[in-house]
Amino acid sequence: MDGAGRVRQFFSITLxxxxxxxxxxxxxxxxxxxxxxxxxFVLTEGGPGDATRVLALDMYKxxxxxxxxxxxSAIAVILVLVGLALALLLRRLGGRDAAASQLEGAS
Incomplete structure (x- = not known):
C-alpha cells in the first residue's frame, strides 16, 4: 500500500x-x-479452603x-458443553471461509 503508515499497514495487512x-x-x-x-491439584489441592477450586478439580474430588x-459426570458434561459452545462462538467470530485467510490483505 503506497503511502500507508505503519499503523495502517498493521491494521490493513498484518492483522x-x-x-x-x-x-x-x-x-x-x-x-x-x-x-x-x-x-x-499438585500445588494446592484446591486450597486454602476452596480458593483455587475449578470445575475440573471439583469433578475429580x-x-x-x-x-x-x-x-x-454432570460436571464433565457441563465442561464439554461449555467448551463446545466457546469453540463454536470463536469459530463464528472468525467467519466462515477458511480459504480466505490466504487472500486477506493481498489487495
Whole structure:
C-alpha cells in the first residue's frame, strides 16, 4: 500500500493475515483453561479452603474422593458443553471461509 503508515499497514495487512491464527490459538487456550486441573491439584489441592477450586478439580474430588460419580459426570458434561459452545462462538467470530485467510490483505 503506497503511502500507508505503519499503523495502517498493521491494521490493513498484518492483522487480517493473523486472524485465523489468533482464532485458533484463542480456541485452544479457552478450551484448555476449562480443564486446567493438574497444576492446581499438585500445588494446592484446591486450597486454602476452596480458593483455587475449578470445575475440573471439583469433578475429580466428587468422583474419586467422595465416590459421587453422578455429580462428577454432570460436571464433565457441563465442561464439554461449555467448551463446545466457546469453540463454536470463536469459530463464528472468525467467519466462515477458511480459504480466505490466504487472500486477506493481498489487495
Amino acid at each position: 487480517p493475515q493473523l486472524k485465523y491464527t489468533i482464532i485458533t490459538s484463542s480456541t485452544l487456550m479457552v478450551v484448555g483453561s476449562l480443564t486446567f486441573f493438574d497444576l492446581i 466428587r468422583g474419586f474422593q467422595a465416590s459421587l460419580m453422578g455429580p462428577a
